[in-house]
Amino acid sequence: MSQEPVETTFTEPGADEDVMVEVRDLRTYYGGDSMFGGPPVKAVDGVSFDIKRGETLGLVGESGCGKTTLGRTLVQLESATGGEVLFDGTDVTELSGKQLKQWRRNSQIVFQDPDSSLNDRMTVGEIVREPLDVHDVGTPRERRQQVRELLDTVGLQREHYYRYPHQFSGGQRQRIGIARTLTLEPDFIVLDEPVSALDVSVQAEVINLLEDLQEEFGLTYLFIAHDLSVVRHICDRVAVMYLGNIMELGPTEELFADPANPYTHSLLSAIPEPDPTSDSDRITLYGTPPNPRHPPSGCPFSTRCPVRIRPDEFAHLDDELWTAINTLREVLRERERADRTTTDRIRELLGRESRFGTIDGIYEEVFGDVTVPPEVEEPLDEAADHVRAGDEASALEVLFEAFGAVCEAEAPDYYTVGDTDRESFCHRHGDEYRSPAEVLDERHG
Amino acid sequence: MSYDYDDDRTLRERIEANPRPALVWLAGLAVLLALELGRVARAIVYIGSLTRGFLGGAAGVPGTVADNVAGSLGGAAGIVGAAITALLLLAVAAVLIKWLFVPVSLVNRLGLDTGEGRDEIIERGLITVALAVVAALVVFTPVGAALEAAIGWLTDALESAGTIQTLTQRDTIPNQGYRTPGGGWEGTFLGLSPAVAWAIRVFVIYAYSFVVAAWLWKGYEVFREHYREADWTPRDDSINRFRTHYWGIFGLAMVFAFVVMAIFAPSLGPVTAEANLYSPYEYEFQYLEGGELQTVTQGDANLASRSQGGSDNVGPLSYDQYDRWHPAGTNQDGKDLFTFLMYGARTSLVIGLTSIGLATAIASALSMITAYYKGLVDVLTVVASDTIISIPAFLLILLLNVLFAEADHPIMDIYNGGFLLALILAGVYWPGLWRSIRGPSLQVASEEWVDAAKSYGQSPGMTMRKHMSPYILTYIMIYASLMLGAVIIVTAALSFLGLGISPPTPEWGRAVSEGRQYISGSSWHISTIPGIMIVFVVTGFNALGDGIRDAIDPESEAGDASADAAATGGGA
Known part of the structure; x- marks a missing residue:
């Protein structure tokens, strides 16, 4: 990297306000438009953020949280x-036809899997040249020349023009993919897990290449990843995503050092600690992420949150019991959604055991080895009666009345946390509640 | 880098830099073509006349419209109607020309960018105008007459070239002659016996075909070694795998033998079809009887050389009483079975290629469109194909064939019903083909390179052609070669039932059918030989399909269950 002062303009304070992409309440749903499809899959469910010119915004989250869909929607x-x-300033979701085609020159995407993103039947030259052909840039000879220079730029050799993708390693293939995205000289590139399919030794090379290219061409990146250490290395700011929502967004170092959102806490605690004597506690999340077809009401993380707000009258219950109650509610939600076949209904009518199991069996399994105080027993029994009557919805209602809180009732706001303009999506940042970190310390020691 | 400059050359420049291998190859090709100059010239004249007929028909449409409109609405309306029709025709032609011959965007080149997505229309408009100018020049100015004269001169030249004797022509190595009283032969090649002369001719034809095929292959190798930019392509591996796939090579050999039969049918038979099969009473020949030369028509001779079992039999590799050589014997009408078989190969091949070509085109276009867009168009195609598949194929073919035949539809006259049959077969078999390649096409449509193409603005049509069709076409080649065997069997089966290709157009299935009552007697050959040929050709196409599959997809050899299931699912 060069040390010339010109190169540093991207990090000047004044450039901070130069917003390139503004995303406002973006939603991308799959399905749901057909008559029989049921509710849509809410892959991206109302996200808003800005990407500043020249920065690298990281987008992290576990598999299936909608980060790839968000990236694909952006391009x-x-x-x-x-x-x-x-x-x-232009709303690109409204573009179509020729305008869309023109706009596509400005924003490109690097795909995750370099095996699938390059057409095996074309030479490297043809692959990298195709965007130029599509947009009819220059003469064929100029295009070929430009492609050769690009191959040089991304660390391949000019004579690789007539080779086929088969003949390259994964890292080299990803370089070809990167060269292809650069042909149209875009301003903005979505990097969809660009190194996760590569060997660790090659990952660093590609990451360095991406950084060099950003410097050279003044690119703006949206870097999608689930490898947090890579994100920490390359990104200026990070957005943490869970179930189609952005949970926390802020400058990388601050977010990693002092996470505000409970989900960020648990995500960061999953980074393996190389120091065996380290006493850092891993926060284990119970259950699996909810079905994005049926996201929970209120906060998307409410079903698994380790610091969920509890009603005051039950504040004294121990964590084990809370876990059991949460499990029960999860089971009932699943039961409510599951389709009963005719056989199931007949078995239920005849009093036989269906594949759903009886509520007593479930209670036995869930509450078997925890002591249940009488004030908790009461709503649980009421819920059990509803389930026996085949009415899971009412049972869930009863449980919500008893054990629910603001987390499940309404979606939180984005609170500004920390010294910089970091934002976090959690009720606990409100003045009336204790902060997530404090509660986490208490509950998880 | 000087390397750069060297590497960035067009094929022409690369040949100019090292012309020797290309020139040697071209010289060889020229020699081979010169041996068959007459045949090549006749083929060009024939294709030219077909094109001319088609263009003439299209050019006549505005005139027809003008006449019709003028008849009801008056002369001025007729002229307007003719002009509109002509413009419409030119617009259609413009779309085709733009698609086939104009790779660059004229709008961008000429700077006519309007930015409102009207580019395509403007582009077609430009080409239409250009075509209209050319058409007007041809019709209304002396340019037309000059063009006509030039074409006429060219046709004359080609026609006179067409009379040049070629290596594989019958006259070069004649086998039709008569015995001389002295014991020799008159009129045959070098006075050899008709059997030997015929055998030499067959050998020469196959040798020539083989040399041509080998030389074309050699051309590919020359290109690969000296002129191709890439020193390795995925296709090289496929070819290498095919080279060691002996079952596939056997199939290729069978198919090659069959195709040569179809192409050289007039030269391969000991007698022409015109003389022996179609108009036997218009052709006479001489033979020696009791020391005297006699003249008899082919028809009369046929009557006396029928194979109907018992003592009435002219078996394979024998002479009849008129000293005519019958390599495969005669049929129940006394016609030469070998000639019949050679022309029958032509019939089968034409019907097979036409129907499978059409079915392949429909199936691959639909498979790409449905895989790319999915949704409603996919559902509609599924419904349509399931509807067709749900009717037993053979029954449907029979039904349609009888329907058109009873209605005496004019389409029945083309190729004695062969063309109709090809259309029916294409209509019945495309759903099967489409189904067989649906999996691969859905798979390729979900590849990220298709997304990548979309992300930089590639049009759906080009994406299908560039990024999907290469994968689908290799698969469809496998199924098409398998299905070609099925088509040959169905055609034969129809003829066996007395439907499909009507006499006198030769068809193998009819020979099997007509000879079956003699199968237990001395005239067993009438059914047996065509039957065996059907078996060999169909097996050959299947073997070729297997070979192509294994060559393209190395994993299928290792017993990959899904690939095997996919490849065998599309048979008859």
Whole structure:
């Protein structure tokens, strides 16, 4: 990297306000438009953020949280269900035809799997040249020349022009993919887990290449990843995503050093600690992420949150019992959604055991080895009666009345936390509640 | 780097830099073509006349419209109608020309960018105008007459070239002659016996075909070694795998033998079809009887050389009483079975290629469209194909064939019902083909490179052509070669039932059918030889399909269950 002062303009304080992409309440749903499809899969469910010119914004989250869909929507590979994506003030979700084609020159995507993103039947030259052919840039000879220079730029050799993707290693293939995205000289590139399919030794090379290219061409990146250490290395700011929502967004170092959102806490605690004597406690999340077809009401993380707000009258219950209650509610929610077949109904009518199991069996399994105080027993029994009557919805209602709190009742706001303009999506940042970190310390020691 | 400059050359420049291998190859090709100059010239004249007929028909449409409209609405309306029709025709032609011959965007080149997505229309408009100018020049100015004269001169030249004797022509190595009283032969090649002369001709034809095929292959190797930019392509591996796939090579050999039969049918038979099969009473020949030369028509001779079992029999590899050589004997009408078989190969091949070509085109286009867009168009195609598949194929073919035949539809006259049969077969078999390649096409449509193409603005049509079709076409080649065997069997089966290709157009299935009552007697050959040929050709196409599959997809050899299931699912 060069040390010339010109190169540092991207980090000047004044450039901070130069917003390139504004995403406003973006939603991308799959399915749901057909008559029989049921409710749509809410892959991206109302996210808003800005990407500043020249920065690298990281997007992290576990598999299936919608980060790839968000990236694909930004480059218009998926059409948004609602909301806006403003590129320099233009809403690109409204573009079509020729305007869309023109706009596509400005934003490109690098795919995760270098095996699948390059057409095996074309030479490297043809692959990298195709965007130029599509947009009819220059003469064929100029295009070939430009492709050769690009191959040089991404660390391949010019004579690789007539080779086939088969003949390259994974890292080299990803370089070809990167060269292809650069042909149209875009301003903005979505990197969809660009190194997760590569060997660790090659990952660093590709990451360094991406950083060099950013410097050289003044690119803006949206870096999607689930490898947090890579994110920490390359990103200026990070957005943490869970179930289609952004949970926390802020400058990388601050977010990693002092996470605000409970989900960020648990995500960061999953980074393996190389020091065996370290006493850092891993926060284990119970259950699996909810079905994005049926996201929970209120906060998306409410079903698994380790610091969920509890009603005051039950504040004294121990964590084990809370875990059991949560499990019960999860089971009932699943039962409510599951389709009963005719056989199931007949078995239930005849009093036989269906594949759903009886409520007594469930209670036995869930509450078997915890002591249940009488004030808790009462709503549980009421819920059990509803379940016996085949009415899981009422049972869930009863449980919500008894054990629910603001987390499940309403979606939180984005609170500004920390010294910089970091935002976190959690009720606990409100003045009336204790902060997530404090509660986490208490509950998980 | 000087290397750069060297590497960035077009094929022409690369050949100019090292012309020797290309020139040697071209010289060889020229020699081979010169041996068959007459045949090549006749083929060009024939294709030219077909094109001319088609263009003439299209050019006549505005005139027809003008006449019709003028008849009801008056002369001025007729002219307007003719102009509109002509413009419409030119617009259609413009779309085709733009698609086939104009790779660059004229709008961008000419700077006519309007930015409102009207580019395509403007582009087609430009080409239409250009075509209209050319058409007007041809029709209304002396340019037309000059063009006509030039074409006429060219046709004359080609036609006179067409009379040049070629290596594989019958006259070069004649086998039709008569015995001389002295014991020799008159009129045959070098006075050899008709059997030997015929055998030499067959050998020469196959040798020539083989040399041509080998030389074309050699051309590919020359290109690969000296002129191709890439020193390795995925195709090289496929070819290497095919080279060691002996079952596939056996199939290729069978198919090659069959195709040569179809192409050289007039030269391969000991007698022409015209003389022996179609108009036997218009062709006479001489033979020696009791020391005297006699003249008899082919028809009369046929009557006396029928194979109907018992003593009435002219078996394979024998002469009849008129000293005519019958390599495969005669049929129940006394016609030469070998000639019949050679022309029958032509019939089968034409029907097979036409129907499978059409079915393949429909199936691959639909498979790409449905895999790319999915949704409603996919559902509609599934419904349509399931509807067709749900009717037993053979029954449907029979039904349609009888329907058109009873209605005496004019389409029945083309190729004695062969063309109709090809259309029916294409209509019945495309759903099967489409189904067989549906999996691969859905798979390729979900590859990230298709997304990548979309992300930089590639049009759906080009994406299908560039990024999907290469994968689908290799698969469809396998199924098409398997299905070609099925088509040959169905055609034969129809003829066996007395439907499909009507006499006198030769068809193998009819020979099997007509000879079956003699199968237990001395005239067993009438059914048996065509039957065996059907078996060999169909096996050959299947073996070729297997070979291509294994060559393209190395994993299928290792017993990959899914690939095997996919490849065998598309048979008859």
